[in-house]
Amino acid sequence: MELSVANLAVARGGVTVLEGVSFALPPGRALVLRGANGIGKTTLLRTVAGLQPAVAGKISVGGEAIAYAAHADGLKATLTVTENLAFWGAVYGTAAVEDALTRMNLSDLRDRQAANLSAGQKRRLGLARLLVTGRPIWVLDEPTVSLDAASVALFADVVRGHLAAGGAALIATHIDLGLAEAEELELGPFRARPASENGGAFDAAFGGDFA
Amino acid sequence: MELSVANLAVARGGVTVLEGVSFALPPGRALVLRGANGIGKTTLLRTVAGLQPAVAGKISVGGEAIAYAAHADGLKATLTVTENLAFWGAVYGTAAVEDALTRMNLSDLRDRQAANLSAGQKRRLGLARLLVTGRPIWVLDEPTVSLDAASVALFADVVRGHLAAGGAALIATHIDLGLAEAEELELGPFRARPASENGGAFDAAFGGDFA
Amino acid sequence: MSLWEYANPQKFMQLSRRALPWVTVAATLCLIGGLTWGFFGTPDDYKQGSTVKIIYLHVPAAMMAINAWVMMLVASLVWLIRRHHVSALAAKAAAPVGLTFTLIALATGALWGQPMWGTWWAWDPRLTSFLILTLFYLGYIALWQAVDDPDTAADLTGVLCIVGSVFALLSRYAVNFWNQGLHQGASLSLDKKENVADVFWFPLLVCIAGFVLLFLTLVLLRTRTEIRARRLSALLARERMG
């Protein structure tokens, strides 16, 4: 399943932040989105994941193929590491919990409540959730925040494994993941022109010359 | 005012995680704490900031000299950028709000509600708070999470300015800040031995041979 | 050697192991003796009939319900000031015992109130503050349960205990401040002329002694259990740390 995005425009808070974004992400490949703070990476990723509608353009696959992970990683502080993961395993109907724990180096912490993890340990748990979704396309928003170098490398390995198994990954990040197989896409050129210039849905509806 | 820490032991959840930590941080210097995820950086910084008691050891300055900043940066989503900052300015009795906005490149966003900031913009606002505290010793837990390269450089400049003005900074981070004047302290060697070896408060009270 | 040494768990365990059998026996003797004497060895009151005999349960239980809180207050203060673990655990151990006494006093008081005042319950100052004390016991126990870290729990419950003491003292002395209450005044105080008749008075004293000793027994027992539980969890944590 190839994720391809054509001429996409995305908006946050009613303001179009990116427009004309196009790329294709075939299985086995990763695409790293780059761009300054506030350019619209999070907005773009949420749109691709189907969490918000696109202003314009087309996305080739529906949300059913996509596993999305962001800062808020849906962990419940009062559940243990295993319970948190097992829940998502049950939701996605996979039984890969043990494997995910091992691969994200969480086995020692399995019975710890999520509230009692360090920032980086929490993040590893959030990422482990990706492994239990069993979905082919990962859409990741700054996945390595708070991770130390060893954990970043561990995570890069996990992504590599996912790509090798025919998956794909779309990643927004400010740091270097050390993923040689990833292409990069700089979002700067797609910054939306101010609304007065770009017309579009707004102008069609309210922008005409009436008073 | 020199922050010096002697033979400090810190605990989280009743378990001692670091012990025997000693360092001195004279005015004008920065110290970067390094260590794997979960080694106890956050715990150490909270102890130094006076938010939790030390298990053993001495800290030379009280919390009154310290400005602490962590992941949760005390922003209120429904207040605007200026309102958020002005509040802390009033609490610390300083009037440096405008200056802080400019230096953290937030002037354009001044009337935006904090809820409508991107991850990196929020972080910049959290860091701007440091500037309005007017306190000499900054204790920072992963300050540059979510920041792009330009913002990291901006922040490093701010820290440099703070040091040049006679301040000091204690920073836990996994990335390179590009602060030439900072020394580094690797926390690995201070990892606490298991409780069975290190005796301490527990053994004195409950560890004896009774039944 | 100072008194504080018994705040060392090990010392406390040794001492309490030796003391426990004696206290237990004394408590049993006093309770059986006092209650039998009270129930079967005293005449019916000319006014109250045989309901007067509730006094042998009600008064000691009510007294100990308040005294238990005072003991918890002292133990909490010792913990907050000198940070002796046994002291905190003793306060924790005393709470359910005190709650039980409180419930006994409430139940017997209500049973007694029906014939005496014609109602189970009235919003008399002593009764109200006593009810509040009951709720405080519940809150205190719940707070111990809710906090994971034992030292934090001891600190927080210590603060709560101090605040709750207001109501412990009120339920004892409220009658002295407000005289419009229904409830009996201090008819037992030792220097009073208007003491209850001696026939009721002596068995009551024995019952009170029995309740004090029972309280002591239960608290010692429960403190020992708490210490063991604490040690166990600490050892388990140590094991996990490897």
Added chain:
Amino acid sequence: MIALLLRDMRLAMRAGGGFGLGLAFFLLVAVLVPLGVGPESATLAKIAPGILWVGALLACLLSLDRIFALDFEDGSLDLLVTAPIPLEGVVAVKALAHWTVTGLPLTLVAPVLGVLLNLPEAGYFWLVVSLGLGTPALSVIGAFGAALTVGLKRGGLLLSLLVLPLYVPTLIFGAEVVKRGADGMATATPLALLAGITAGAAALLPFASAAAIRINLR
């Protein structure tokens, strides 16, 4: 879906959020009302059905915002929306979980509180029946309100405002059942209406709620 039900119930138990709070609140109402109104048994007996139903309703209302808000804040809701289970099902299950941890325990302890409020003897059976039949509607309607307001500023206030009118019929018929039951009158009509409300709400509202969540997540 079962996993979701179990998780929500477990969270409620551990955090005391819904479970304890609703129940505690119900208890509180039953204890405080005699304190405030005075212990006169005839008055209490008269107002007991109404007060008990109002108490149950408020207890439900209180924990409504937790149905989705916590999951919204920590990102779980985003993940659930993209998960391979229909959102309508998620809503229904969450309403069910809410009922299991509030409505059900409320129903079970209600007789005890009836004693505190001096409910006439004939009323106990009808109290339990009416609560058992009516509280599911409260949870389903509440889930709809929570879905409409998830992530909104001023959510809590809005939620009460939106849900209140929808709660009124349940309250009226529910209290009516108990009142009639306590007075030994026929209860069939209000009971049937109560059952109708619950069935209708449970059948239709999850669809509306799912749509509301999709819109709010944008």
Added chain:
Amino acid sequence: MIALLLRDMRLAMRAGGGFGLGLAFFLLVAVLVPLGVGPESATLAKIAPGILWVGALLACLLSLDRIFALDFEDGSLDLLVTAPIPLEGVVAVKALAHWTVTGLPLTLVAPVLGVLLNLPEAGYFWLVVSLGLGTPALSVIGAFGAALTVGLKRGGLLLSLLVLPLYVPTLIFGAEVVKRGADGMATATPLALLAGITAGAAALLPFASAAAIRINLR
């Protein structure tokens, strides 16, 4: 400190958290009780003082956990503890802010709700006076409960449990004032007691609250 007061009030207004919710809840009680109990005016008049006071108390209780919980979650509380203002002052100001956005508006709208509940005419004055004198105690006591439970699991439930006993005297004397006032009897004694509770609580509890927060932040 004034900045803190203003911020807390502004937050309450914007988020509708304390402000709207407490008030809405109070209204709800006053609207729902006649619906549940039935519109008989003699019964309503009798229970009005008690119900209004219970409603006010519950409305306060409801918003208590927000006093510190939100600041705890977003890290503001850490920062306030290390800020150059005494924590006792912070607690007192937060209780004051809570009162300004719940207790005060409650007091002001209470007469309107008195109409809904058919409160006897002589009672209105005493209703406002007793609420005005008693609700500050509810906020201060509530802040203590909130401080004890901030950051705890099962916090909400515990909070109600801990605060309830401390609320009972206020409720009893407050309702008593209104009842006596409505019946044209002397109100001096319960009123004095109410004032005493408020003064005592405001003078002492902030210290206990500050200690509890310091412990809980560890």
